[in-house]
Amino acid sequence: MGKLIGGFIAGVAVVAVLVWAMAGSLMFREVPSPFGVEETVARIQQNIQAAGNGWDLVGLRNPGKAIEQDGGNTLPVLMVEACSTRYSGPILKNDAIRFLSILMPCKISVYKKSDGKVYIGLMNARLIGSLFGAEVSALMSQVAADQARFVTFDPTKPAPPMIKGTPGGAATGASGAAAGGC
Amino acid sequence: MSTERIYIYKRFERFWHWSQALLISVMMVTGFEVHGTYTLFGFGHAVQYHTLAAWTLLTLWAFTIVWQFTTDEWRQYLPTLKKVDAMIRYYAIGIFHHAEHPFRKSAEQKHNPLQRLAYLAFLSVMSPIIWGSGLLYLFYADWGAFGLDRHLSLEWVAFGHTVGAFMILSFFFVHVYMTTTGHTWYAHIKSMITGWEEA
Amino acid sequence: MSSRLKLALAALAAGTLLASLTAVAMPAAAPTSAVAAASNSTADHSKFKALQQPFKTGPEVTKACLGCHTEAAKQVQHTKHWTWEFTDPKTGKKLGKRNIINNFCTSPISNEKDCMACHAGYGWKDSSFDFSVEANVDCMVCHDTTGTYRKLPGDAGHPVYQRREFPPGSGKFVEAVDLRKVAQSIGKTSRSTCGSCHFFGAGANGTKHGDLDAALQNPDKYLDVHMDRKGLNFTCATCHQTSGHQVAGSRYEMAAAVTGPAHMRGKADAEPASCQSCHGDRPHPAQLAKLNDHARKVACQTCHIPEYARDAIGTELSWDWSQATKMGADGKPVAAKDSAGRRAFDSKKGAWVWDSYVVPEYRWFNGEFAYKTLGDKIDPSATVEINHPGGSPAAADSRIWPLKIHRGKQAYDTENNILIVAHTAGEDDTALWHNYDWQKAIGTGMKAAGLPYSGKYGFVSTEMSWPITHMVAPKGDALACHQCHSENGRLQGVAGVYLPGRDRPRMLDMIGWTIVALSLGGSMMHGILCVLFRRCKRSKQA
Numbered sequence: 001m002g003k004l005i006g007g008f009i010a011g012v013a014v015v016a017v018l019v020w021a022m023a024g025s026l027m028f029r030e031v032p033s034p035f036g037v038e039e040t041v042a043r044i045q046q047n048i049q050a051a052g053n054g055w056d057l058v059g060l061r062n063p064g065k066a067i068e069q070d071g072g073n074t075l076p077v078l079m080v081e082a083c084s085t086r087y088s089g090p091i092l093k094n095d096a097i098r099f100l101s102i103l104m105p106c107k108i109s110v111y112k113k114s115d116g117k118v119y120i121g122l123m124n125a126r127l128i129g130s131l132f133g134a135e136v137s138a139l140m141s142q143v144a145a146d147q148a149r150f151v152t153f154d155p156t157k158p159a160p161p162m163i164k165g166t167p168g169g170a171a172t173g174a175s176g177a178a179a180g181g182c
Numbered sequence: 183m184s185t186e187r188i189y190i191y192k193r194f195e196r197f198w199h200w201s202q203a204l205l206i207s208v209m210m211v212t213g214f215e216v217h218g219t220y221t222l223f224g225f226g227h228a229v230q231y232h233t234l235a236a237w238t239l240l241t242l243w244a245f246t247i248v249w250q251f252t253t254d255e256w257r258q259y260l261p262t263l264k265k266v267d268a269m270i271r272y273y274a275i276g277i278f279h280h281a282e283h284p285f286r287k288s289a290e291q292k293h294n295p296l297q298r299l300a301y302l303a304f305l306s307v308m309s310p311i312i313w314g315s316g317l318l319y320l321f322y323a324d325w326g327a328f329g330l331d332r333h334l335s336l337e338w339v340a341f342g343h344t345v346g347a348f349m350i351l352s353f354f355f356v357h358v359y360m361t362t363t364g365h366t367w368y369a370h371i372k373s374m375i376t377g378w379e380e381a
Numbered sequence: 382m383s384s385r386l387k388l389a390l391a392a393l394a395a396g397t398l399l400a401s402l403t404a405v406a407m408p409a410a411a412p413t414s415a416v417a418a419a420s421n422s423t424a425d426h427s428k429f430k431a432l433q434q435p436f437k438t439g440p441e442v443t444k445a446c447l448g449c450h451t452e453a454a455k456q457v458q459h460t461k462h463w464t465w466e467f468t469d470p471k472t473g474k475k476l477g478k479r480n481i482i483n484n485f486c487t488s489p490i491s492n493e494k495d496c497m498a499c500h501a502g503y504g505w506k507d508s509s510f511d512f513s514v515e516a517n518v519d520c521m522v523c524h525d526t527t528g529t530y531r532k533l534p535g536d537a538g539h540p541v542y543q544r545r546e547f548p549p550g551s552g553k554f555v556e557a558v559d560l561r562k563v564a565q566s567i568g569k570t571s572r573s574t575c576g577s578c579h580f581f582g583a584g585a586n587g588t589k590h591g592d593l594d595a596a597l598q599n600p601d602k603y604l605d606v607h608m609d610r611k612g613l614n615f616t617c618a619t620c621h622q623t624s625g626h627q628v629a630g631s632r633y634e635m636a637a638a639v640t641g642p643a644h645m646r647g648k649a650d651a652e653p654a655s656c657q658s659c660h661g662d663r664p665h666p667a668q669l670a671k672l673n674d675h676a677r678k679v680a681c682q683t684c685h686i687p688e689y690a691r692d693a694i695g696t697e698l699s700w701d702w703s704q705a706t707k708m709g710a711d712g713k714p715v716a717a718k719d720s721a722g723r724r725a726f727d728s729k730k731g732a733w734v735w736d737s738y739v740v741p742e743y744r745w746f747n748g749e750f751a752y753k754t755l756g757d758k759i760d761p762s763a764t765v766e767i768n769h770p771g772g773s774p775a776a777a778d779s780r781i782w783p784l785k786i787h788r789g790k791q792a793y794d795t796e797n798n799i800l801i802v803a804h805t806a807g808e809d810d811t812a813l814w815h816n817y818d819w820q821k822a823i824g825t826g827m828k829a830a831g832l833p834y835s836g837k838y839g840f841v842s843t844e845m846s847w848p849i850t851h852m853v854a855p856k857g858d859a860l861a862c863h864q865c866h867s868e869n870g871r872l873q874g875v876a877g878v879y880l881p882g883r884d885r886p887r888m889l890d891m892i893g894w895t896i897v898a899l900s901l902g903g904s905m906m907h908g909i910l911c912v913l914f915r916r917c918k919r920s921k922q923a
Contacts, residue, residue, distance in 0.1 A: 035720075036736050042720035071602035071609075073691060073858035076738050114687075114864055114871070116740035162720045218868060218882045219890075225882050226862035229671070273907075278914045323674035337879040341886055348893030352900035359904030363911075 026127055031151065033110065033118040035159070037076045040110045040118055042162040044080050047150045054086035055146065058105045060164060077111040084146070087139045097136055103128070106143065108150060120151055190292050191377045195255070198246050199374060205239040206350065208232075213347055236316060261302045262295050269296045277363065287379055304353060312346035315339050427565035436560035439503045439540055440516040445564065447515060454515035456626035462501040463518065465489070467633040471749070476633055480754045484767050484787050484845035485583035485700055488755070488802045491829035495534035495806035499578040506537035508829065521560075522577065526568040530558050530577075534806065572608060573598050575617040583697065585724065591696035591739060591785035592689040592851035604691055606855045622646055622653035630654025635848065637680065637748035638778045656681040678878060680746075680780040682850050684860040688738045689785060689849045695723060695737035700789040703840035705731035706817040714817065729805075729814040731790075741783030741849050743875050747772035750846065756832050758798050759841065765791075765800070767845040774877025781875055785847040792823065796835030800843075802826040 033040040041060065048055050059081035064074045083105040091100050109121035125147055129140020191199070208231060215221065215228040223231065250256040268284040273296075275281070285294035293301065318330075318339045325331040361370040365380075373379040426432055431445045447454055457463050466477035478496075482488050489496035490508075497505040503517045504510060511517070519538065521530050531541050533555060540558045547555045580586060580595045587594030602609040607619070621630045629652070636652040643661035646653040656664075660681070663673040675684075690696040707728060709715035714728035723735040750768035759765045772779030792801040804825035805813045813822035819838060827834040865872040866882030873883070 037738075038721035039719060068601060068603040071855055073603050073687065073854050075688065112738060114740065115869065158717070159720045159725070161718065161722065216866075216881050218866075218885050221863070221867075224861070224863055225866040229862070278910060323671075323677065335879065337884070337886075340879060340881060340884075341889060344885070344889055344893065348889075348896055351897050355897065355901040356904055359908065362908070 027124050029122045029124055031120050031122070033120050034153070034155065035118065037078060037110055037112055037118050038162045039159045040120065041078050041080055042160045043153050043157075044108055044110070044120075044150050045163050046157075046160045047152070048080070048082045051146055051149060053142075053146055054084035055082055056084070057081070057163060058083050060162075061107075075112045075114065077109060080108045080110065081105040082108070082150070084143075087143050090139060091136065094135070097132060100132065100136065106147065108147070122147060122151065187378045187380055188287075188289060189377055190287060190289055190379045191374055192253075193377065194249055196374060196377055198242060198249070201242055202239065205235045205242070206354070208235045209239070210347065210351055210354065213343075217344060217347070233320065236320070240313075258292055259298060259301055259305060261298050264295060266295045266299065269294055273363075300353070300357075304350075308346055308349045308353065311342055312350060315343035315346060319343055422568060426567045429565075432561065432564045434561065436564060438542070439519055439521065439538075439560070442560055442564045443503075443516045443518055443520055446520045446567075450520075453520065453626065454518040457501060457518045458512065458515070460501075460626055460628065461631065461633070462523075462626075462628070464512065465500065467631070469633070469749075474752070474754065476752055476754065481752050482755060482767065482791070482800045482802065483583075484789050484791070484843055485589060485697070486805065487702075487791060487800070488826070488830065490755075490802050491804040491826045492806040494537045497538040498532045498534045498536065499582070500538045503538050521563050521567070523570050523574050524567045525563050525574055526566045526571070527563055528573055529556070530563050531555055532577075569616070570618050570623075571616050579617075585697075587690060587692075587694040588697045589787075590847055590851070592686065592847075592849045594690065594692065594694045594696065596692040596694055597851070602855060603858070605852050607853060620654045620658075622650065632750075632848065635748035637746050637772065637782060637848075638780045656685075678774075678781060680782045682848075682853070683741075683743065683781055683783050685853050685856070686741070686783055686849050686851075687854060687858060687860050687864075688740055689783070689852050690737050690739050691852055691854075693721070693737060695721065695735045696739060696785065697733055697735050698739070698787060699734045700730075700787070701732040702792055703731065703790040705729060705813065706819060708817070728817065739785065740871070742786045743781050743872055744770050744784055744846070745772040745774055745776075745779045745875070745877065746770040746782035746784070746848065747776060747779040753800065755802065755830055756799055759793060759800060761793060761795070761798060761839070761841045764788075764842040764844055765793075767843055770846050770848075781872065781878075783849040785849055786844050787847065788842070788844045790840045791843045792819065792838050793841045794827075794833075794835050795837045795839045797833055799832065800841075801834075801838060802830040802832060804829065 035043060045057055045060075048057055057080070059079075061079040061081060062077070063079065064077050067074045088101075088104055091097055091104075103123075106125070107123070110118065111121065112118050124144070125140045126144035129143070130137045212223065212228040212232040212235070215223060216225065216232060222228065265284055272281060272284050276284075283294075285291075287294070318325075318334065319336070322336055322339075325334060361374070362368070364370040369380065429449075431448050434445070436442045436445070443454065461467055461477055464477065465479040466475060468475055478489055486492070486496065493510075494506050501519045501522055503519055505517075519532075521540070522532060532538060533541055533545075533547055540560070541555050542557055544554055544557050547553060576593070576595060576598055579590070579593050580597065582589035582593075587596075596604055597608055599610045600608045602612055607613050607615040618628075621628050623629065629650070636655060639652050639655040639657040640662045641657065643657070643659055643664075644650075646658050650658060652658060662676050664676075664681075665672040704726065705728065709728070715726070716724070716728070717726040719725040719735060721735065721737070724733050725735075726732045747770075749771040751766075751771060752768045753759060753765065770782070770784065792803060793799060794801055801823050803813055803819070803822040804811050805822060808815055810816055811818070811821040811825040813819065816822070820836075823834060823838055860871065863882065864870055866880060868883055870883060872880060
């Protein structure tokens, strides 16, 4: 009996360690991009604008700027921010899950690494959504499906211009009324 | 089980053994990182820890060598072929059916003939290889000043150092296993901690 | 009146007085460093009679300058800034812009009217230019402190005399230069004056070098720790120490492996524009001695300029001339920009690739490039190296250097196997950018260059190397050890040196790990047998 319990506990411990070790890579994903930083961003932006389902661009953030202003260097990082009221609405209306507004807007990160190549960082919306009950899970799996389309590129199309800043005037203040999506 | 105990490993000897064990472990872990086998501390830190451990071990050895000669303990490493065949037969066959260990430890003879051979190999083969190549590696930048750069290449020095590392790593595994073959699995380890051997 | 009010009024009065005094004492609290530097001068050029005249042309100003600075023009005329020529002292080969074909606009020959906007002189419009005329030396392009002195393509090096639209059809206008004002405000060179050409080489901001662009006019610390406008605020000449108008630190005569301690740089300094002249060749503190050891094999720039073009301007990585003259769907010339708004295509010039924050390529380099110059034979079956970086791992004068390698495709004569000089700029019928006709453009260009042309041309892959040495990052941003000491690291392609962490003999590893596995496995087997027999370890070992 003791051996059985011991084995069970050991099994649980092994699984816990495995989950702990893999949780990070399950929740986030990194895929290489065939394009430069700006072109990757521009193509994602273009995909988002063409995606329908209420999706709209709400910003383009450059966290590297602050580091440069502090006198330090970082390789380029640009975060494409997008939102869709179709998915944000139900979450924001429900007190029980309003805290998930922390995940808004949806972000896709585009960055260069020291190998000189460009990568796209994504959140695994499907998995994270599945942690918060059926309603969120259903919404987030749709988000995940849309997100997959955002990073599917058609190289035969010419490179679109990158849309800088935050459309809809959100950059000028917190009002953000005109900003699409959220 | 007899309760007769003899004091075999003196305090300095135990201190030396365990510090050396720790330093060698650190150097193996960091060394194979520098070698490029894996990433653990990061290359820069691995080099730093490896170098620090090397200098510490060299200092320890300096004290130990003095100790070995002032206490006459160096004689423990004199090789003998006597009973070596019996030893080998014991570990190959005898150990599996309660055979009597052919060697009795004493304060005068701490190491069995196999150990003597193994430690002598460590001292006369592995040690010169690893320290010779290691010091050359460490002072790579100064080769020019000694005219060594015409005769040596870093590639071959690193090669030699890696050969030494593989030998020591193999030695390490066998050595650790052998310590578990006492009358209990921890008997030898315990005596190396307390100094007392239960006879 | 309460005492508190009195106190406040007194303080206010004192403050106002102090403020007005400060204003009087510093009437020209100039916003730019260039003017501030000029204000230290012992001469106020606006007070010189010779400069109080209505100048109509550049040469008129130069004549006025030479009235006092009698030797200045002669000095300039001995520099590359004037001759656009450099004779390699080792090979005797004639280099310089006049003789090489670069990987961008290729050659100034037959295009002088445009290219000579960056000549420190006036009137070099064709091969008839007289290099001995002192009045044609342009003093202002280097010594302007107003930031208003502009020279545009098409004027053969003359400044803008009349307000005009530039680029034509753009709706943007360039004002005529107030020559008198510029002449009276003359001063030391600045990042802006040097940069007016060196930041814009090959026709656009940041195009050519990668480590030089207009962001260096007022750089932040992150971009260049020495030129940091709020910090050390170096000008170009702080390092490129100049004597008698000879500017030190040319790419044509680089020292790639300077040794010895830091020193005060005097007139006889061999390489004042090197890191080592100020930092020495063992610049790191004692606890980082291992880094100092690296200096024998690795250039300072390799670690301390982890990426170049670290700004939104970016730099050009390739120029494909074979795409030039391709028209849009309607048969008319077209132009396109990339996602970042940089030039990507133009029917006049071909296709470009740009990027920012570029990871350099690394090569052994001894400071000497072997150039392909006008008329040199090429091998069209391989990529043509416009300038091959010399050096080898074993040589004491070589270091691992970061390079920008600019790639492209250029026209070449398929019969004679030489690179082509094409007449690109101009308004005449044979100019490529006017008529989109390669044959005519090549005919005119080759004739002007005095080169044979078979009548047949094709395009060949080319590359040109540019040593990276500006945009030095703050020390905390230098490369970390593992960025080179690892597989697939920065120095993956650099042979000839054993790099721990990157290199290891595979055979030794295989044998070594086999032996280790046998030791471990053998011990474990022995242990398992013991457990199976349930007997061992019970013997009373003495």
